[in-house]
Amino acid sequence: MSYEYSAKYIKQLSRAVEQKEDAYLEKEFEDMHAADISAVMEGLSAEDCKYILELLDPNVGADVISDLEEDIRKNFMALFEAGELSKYLDQTDSDDAADILNELPVKMREEVLGSMQNQEKVLYIVDLLHYEEDCAGGLMAKELVKVNINWNVHQCIEEVRRQAKKVDKVYTVYVVDDHDILLGRISMKRLLIADEEDKVADLYEPEIAKVHSYQEDEEVAELMQHYDLEVIPVVNVQGRLIGRITIDDVVDVITEQAEKDQQAMSGLSEDIEERDSLWAMARARLPWLIVGMSGGLLGANFLGGFEDELRLVPAMAFFIPLITATGGNVGIQSSTIVVQSLASGGFQGSVFDRYFRVLIVAILNGLTLALLVYAFNFLFIEHALAVVVSVALFSVIMIASFMGTITPIVLDKFGINPALASGPFITTCNDLIGLGVYFTVAKMLLHS
Amino acid sequence: MSYEYSAKYIKQLSRAVEQKEDAYLEKEFEDMHAADISAVMEGLSAEDCKYILELLDPNVGADVISDLEEDIRKNFMALFEAGELSKYLDQTDSDDAADILNELPVKMREEVLGSMQNQEKVLYIVDLLHYEEDCAGGLMAKELVKVNINWNVHQCIEEVRRQAKKVDKVYTVYVVDDHDILLGRISMKRLLIADEEDKVADLYEPEIAKVHSYQEDEEVAELMQHYDLEVIPVVNVQGRLIGRITIDDVVDVITEQAEKDQQAMSGLSEDIEERDSLWAMARARLPWLIVGMSGGLLGANFLGGFEDELRLVPAMAFFIPLITATGGNVGIQSSTIVVQSLASGGFQGSVFDRYFRVLIVAILNGLTLALLVYAFNFLFIEHALAVVVSVALFSVIMIASFMGTITPIVLDKFGINPALASGPFITTCNDLIGLGVYFTVAKMLLHS
Missing domain, CATH: 1.25.60.10 (MgtE N-terminal domain-like)
Structure with missing residues (x-):
């Protein structure tokens, strides 16, 4: 740096x-x-x-x-x-x-x-x-150079000269009609190599990308990235040219969005930086930690219902971290893939196709892990428990894959940042689901 | 979209x-x-x-x-x-x-x-x-417009005209000497409003940002973002102008880096997209899942050493998810703050200052959570265990804050993407540390 x-x-x-x-x-x-x-x-x-x-x-x-x-x-x-x-x-x-x-x-x-x-x-x-x-x-900034469609190149250059002091960077000259309605643009290169007598009407590019003043900043970023633009004009509802947005501001939007996503994924509730006050730092972290803590206490409460089983088979407790961690990892992987897919323009294909693919990948990974864990446990613990652990692990992977896929889609539908789906709330839910599945499977298989 | x-x-x-x-x-x-x-x-x-x-x-x-x-x-x-x-x-x-x-x-x-x-x-x-x-x-692209420092504006315009077809977007005209050494630039606006007889030597801007061909893409992105540039010239070791990089390519670098960080944070080992083949999808997820699974099995092994204690006090098992989840959440929060601080130009201040701040925030949050959990447990479980859980929780928060802070710094020193520190490897380590702390504290306090 x-x-x-x-x-x-x-x-x-x-x-x-x-x-x-x-x-x-x-x-x-x-x-x-x-x-x-x-x-x-x-x-x-x-x-x-x-x-x-x-x-x-x-x-x-x-x-x-x-x-x-x-x-x-x-x-x-x-x-x-x-x-x-x-x-x-x-x-x-x-x-x-x-x-x-x-x-x-x-x-x-x-x-x-x-x-x-x-x-x-x-x-x-x-x-x-x-x-x-x-x-x-x-x-947007208001500073821009615009010319009338009825002018010639000489008049354009005079206008650029007049506005040159006011406008720092001139990327392009906008073409408007008598009512300031945006019609198109002329690049500086085009102006420079044209004859003074050439008509704007003959030179300008009519079909250009533009945004409305009310469009979201992320939409603007996406549009400029899609069309590789360094500047984009902004119009009001009547189509009047009211400003321009330059790429440097959009780069900041992109960077901020990436930071926000990272914070959503890691359970920071405010836009926080290392040099912020200690109190701000503590405050930004606490909400999600308290959510996680409540989840942990709920989990403790749930496990409390199995006190007798745990006294009989303490080995059941050994695999709690395995089950909860795997559920968390699978959930976060699944949601991140969906989040990125949403950000880059959506999944191309049918809804059925999407879930079918999630299902197959979950089965592949679920079987692999369940078999590996079974092979390991086969050597060390009693057979019934080894089966319970592997069946629970497989089920947790299936459920976490599904939850991880659906949560960001639902959040996005409600206009909430889908990156939250890779964050601590979902991890906490996955922990609880994991425990539930594990002990339910145990009850079913060990009691039979 | x-x-x-x-x-x-x-x-x-x-x-x-x-x-x-x-x-x-x-x-x-x-x-x-x-x-x-x-x-x-x-x-x-x-x-x-x-x-x-x-x-x-x-x-x-x-x-x-x-x-x-x-x-x-x-x-x-x-x-x-x-x-x-x-x-x-x-x-x-x-x-x-x-x-x-x-x-x-x-x-x-x-x-x-x-x-x-x-x-x-x-x-x-x-x-x-x-x-x-x-x-x-x-x-970089090789297409650019360059002019000799000894030329006048008329010659420049002729050169732009000559190269206009070849170069799609002309942002700026570069000024070089007879040996192609980059000396500066003239903006299109400047050329447009200058007299044909003006000398390039009198018009050009001498001090401009440039990059060397060997510099990393992320450095280029940072530089262009820092100086709000839409294009930057590239020189070789002799200072010769050999190309230019435009902002649209750099926007792609920034977006890709953000995606890579997200993937590192969520345990995906390859650059994967939702439409990739099922096998690629499963393969990108498996490595970190296996790491997490191994951690879970190690944890099971560790807990195996406490079988007798668990049989006596099964309630100890109830709080395993609370301890491991809190450690994970705190670790990820801490590392994300450091990762973002590294990305945006580093922490301004002494090393001591940095760790002192981490320590205070950890104590604040640790005390808050430990007291909340104690208050809850006070009502439901025996007092000795309530103390153990809160002491362990506090210790885990302290350790996870420290680990979360130091890991991205170390990874960055070794040239590894620090975002990995918010990923599954560290979560797995934190799980194990959390279990270790919990049961050590339990052994110390319950046996005394």
């Missing part, structure tokens, strides 16, 4: 801030990319960060603020007056500016907007503040 | 192929994006796909082949003669063409290269075939 800075370097910067060595600090940050300055700042105190930020060009400062991690930025922004912040937001892309403002208390937000100089930006931001964070409207 | 096609539609297409209704098929695919045609083909037989492909424009066909899933493409390409394939590869971007050729038997690969018309493309591909799939060289 090249974006970590040594503790020594961070300390050195912190000392320089303390002693107000502005010349040294300015030199240090002069050629550094904003994303790297943000990475450095994540090691410094909020006060030190503010001191450094004020030494930077406001343009760079704006990028640094956008690049900071949300939780660090929150602490840091508490130190600013509205007038100070507005200076940076004047320079920030509208999507990032709206995200930053959303992190502020309402009063502060209004004050910052009120003291901004760039009135066009203020209009952009106020519009963006309406959208939920996790929809296309919440991801 | 908008890229799934109904079974009915797929059947209709298949029937049209059977009855050679070319007019219908051509009309159906005329305005469809290549990525969508690929999605449709994933539901059809390889023979049907080939029939449809031959109706398409070879340019579109080339994109369709690139977009197909690797395993489907493999079956499909087995139907082609070298001469047929080469027609498509002449039109494919060099990076995709190299990937496709890498999936063919060596003899076929040579034949295809031999019958290609586009000699420049052949040179590109042969060069790319040298690189491992998972390094920057394996991700």
Whole structure:
């Protein structure tokens, strides 16, 4: 990882801030990319960060603020007056500016907007503040270059020139009609090699992918990934062009989704990072641990009903961990395959086909494990119990495969993240089912 | 998901192929994006796909082949003669063409290269075939637009015009010296708004991010994500510009890595998908199931040493699932936090700080759960056993937190995917440790 800075370097910067060595600090940050300055700042105190930020060009400062991690930025922004912040937001892309403002208390937000100089930006931001964070409207920026279908190339280039300062990265030029309805696009390459007199109407690409402002961020990510796009236009219900979403924001959506899935799979109930407060860390873990604990106590209660059997055949207890662990492993494997299949566009084939395949794989693996365990137990324990253990193991594998397959599908139907199906709730259920199966089989076979 | 096609539609297409209704098929695919045609083909037989492909424009066909899933493409390409394939590869971007050729038997690969018309493309591909799939060289395409530092804007535009056909998406124009050493870049926007007489030397951006051909794909992904890039140039050891990597390929790397992590966490030993063969499915699951089974049998063996104790106090067995499940849950939570912290650039702070935090969180959660369980058990079971269970639970939480934290760090040091630490091997170890702690505590407290 090249974006970590040594503790020594961070300390050195912190000392320089303390002693107000502005010349040294300015030199240090002069050629550094904003994303790297943000990475450095994540090691410094909020006060030190503010001191450094004020030494930077406001343009760079704006990028640094956008690049900071949300939780660090929150602490840091508490130190600013509205007038100070507005200076940076004047320079920030509208999507990032709206995200930053959303992190502020309402009063502060209004004050910052009120003291901004760039009135066009203020209009952009106020519009963006309406959208939920996790929809296309919440991801889009208002800055884009659009041209009228009736123009020629010369007029387009003039427009790009006019907007060049405002729009940081121009990927493509959008083509609209007199009512701002999105008609298509012209690539920069096409514009560059065209004649000045060529008509937009003759050059533009009419059929392009677009999203509606209300579409979910994950849908946008999927669409851009499917069509290999680096930017996608956003339209409102009338088909008017209202913004654009760039791939860098979508990459963040993809990464966050992967992290959320991992957390769902591992029983963390909040978006938690290693550097969060101890209390937040403990709190994010407790809910699922308590669920697991309740499952364990229920299991204890259930086993309590078999006290006499256990006194007679204590060897029955020996295989409890085997049964519960295998059920858990099989369940998680099954659900993960389904979760990935749901994420990558669904299983192609009939419902019957899907369950038939699950059944066959479960029988294959169930038989293999049951026979291996039987072979082992045959040597060490009495025969009746060896049969019980293997029959129970086979049954548990069958049930856990089925549960693991169906749970994510059901969760997905109800709009819940299916990755939860690989998490502790299901493992806990599988433990209980495993115990139930094991002792039921034992009762049936040993009593007969 | 908008890229799934109904079974009915797929059947209709298949029937049209059977009855050679070319007019219908051509009309159906005329305005469809290549990525969508690929999605449709994933539901059809390889023979049907080939029939449809031959109706398409070879340019579109080339994109369709690139977009197909690797395993489907493999079956499909087995139907082609070298001469047929080469027609498509002449039109494919060099990076995709190299990937496709890498999936063919060596003899076929040579034949295809031999019958290609586009000699420049052949040179590109042969060069790319040298690189491992998972390094920057394996991700890059050779198609790019570069200009000499001594040129003016007019010459640049002529060069873009000349290469426009060859390079699909031009994001940026690279600036090199007479020896092809990468010096910087000019954005398309800059070129478009510059005067024809302006010098490249005055316009270009000198400090730009780049990668070396040998860098790992995940490093490339991290770099592009860190700097929000949509394209990055690749240089060789001398600093010569040899290719470029576009964000769409990097998005695939990020998605694949997330899938690999999920599989590592859930005990799947191969990259498996729901539609893979039944045998592949069973095989991918068995190894970790057998590991878990062995752990279960070891546990049974261990418990065998406590047969007399279990006969005396069968209630001891009741809490086995509680102890093992809690150990597993705590271990997975701890390791996932560390895994995500490793992935997002590491923990900022001292080693001592890290473990101190782990310790405090473990004590907080350990005490909470131990007290809850004690309160519950106080009502139902004898006091000595209630104490044993709570002490054991607390100890297991402490140990599992520590193991969960240290395991991914150690795996990462040895270059193994740390996500494995949230997987079944560690869960199995935790089960055994949990049993060991429980019965040791029981022996110590109950015998005294």
